[in-house]
Amino acid sequence: DSGVTQTPKHLITATGQRVTLRCSPRSGDLSVYWYQQSLDQGLQFLIQYYNGEERAKGNILERFSAQQFPDLHSELNLSSLELGDSALYFCASSPAERGGLRAKNIQYFGAGTRLSVL
Amino acid sequence: DAKTTQPPSMDCAEGRAANLPCNHSTISGNEYVYWYRQIHSQGPQYIIHGLKNNETNEMASLIITEDRKSSTLILPHATLRDTAVYYCIVRVVRGGSQGNLIFGKGTKLSVKP
Numbered sequence: 001d002s003g004v005t006q007t008p009k010h011l012i013t014a015t016g017q018r019v020t021l022r023c024s025p026r027s028g029d030l031s032v033y034w035y036q037q038s039l040d041q042g043l044q045f046l047i048q049y050y051n052g053e054e055r056a057k058g059n060i061l062e063r064f065s066a067q068q069f070p071d072l073h074s075e076l077n078l079s080s081l082e083l084g085d086s087a088l089y090f091c092a093s094s095p096a097e098r099g100g101l102r103a104k105n106i107q108y109f110g111a112g113t114r115l116s117v118l
Numbered sequence: 119d120a121k122t123t124q125p126p127s128m129d130c131a132e133g134r135a136a137n138l139p140c141n142h143s144t145i146s147g148n149e150y151v152y153w154y155r156q157i158h159s160q161g162p163q164y165i166i167h168g169l170k171n172n173e174t175n176e177m178a179s180l181i182i183t184e185d186r187k188s189s190t191l192i193l194p195h196a197t198l199r200d201t202a203v204y205y206c207i208v209r210v211v212r213g214g215s216q217g218n219l220i221f222g223k224g225t226k227l228s229v230k231p
Binding site (some may be wrong): 033035040048058064088092103105107112 | 123152160209218220
């Protein structure tokens with residue numbers, strides 16, 4: 001158990017709909033990352049939040065948005081869903097560290113949410 | 119972050135050592151080598167990382183060549199539960215809010231009885 005909790009585990013919805021995926025990071029971790037894994041694209045970084053603020057953006061569509069709340073949990077909102085959005089969505093968290101030789105920079109991943117758009 | 123090259127697949131007999139190679143010929147002096155694995159559709163799992171010295175933990179050993187252009191992840195006694203996709207990632211270690219991981223296609227390791 002990584003300590004990162006994602007809900008729901010499975011989500012089935014129809015095209016055009018909107019869904020929200022939730023992530024609770026490990027206790028004390030300030031960074032949350034969202035990744036998408038589809039069969040043809042592999043694991044792709046979507047977006048990162050650090051202590052409530054957006055820190056980095058990857059290949060995230062405009063139809064997708066995310067936020068991190070004061071209690072550090074994060075939500076990924078997917079709207080106007082298309083068939084191609086069907087994928088596994090993973091959340092990861094990491095603690096804030098100083099740089100240097102002792103930093104580990106490990107990301108801990110949740111079990112993922114499997115989204116099926118029909 | 120530097121690019122890595124891994125074989126797409128490997129087989130290993132149960133109980134034998136699994137040696138997974140990774141080429142990172144363009145690695146910079148401040149970049150570390152990380153290994154993660156993903157067991158079928160589960161979330162990726164951190165295994166080990168290193169800069170230039172060989173590293174060992176309870177899961178695996180990491181051997182980095184002296185020129186740092188390649189490395190090998192060693193699972194000393196592979197079990198069926200080690201069947202997974204193994205990702206070699208090269209990245210700079212950052213303070214504060216680290217950067218994201220860039221996953222390639224990895225090596226699918228199949229451990230056979």
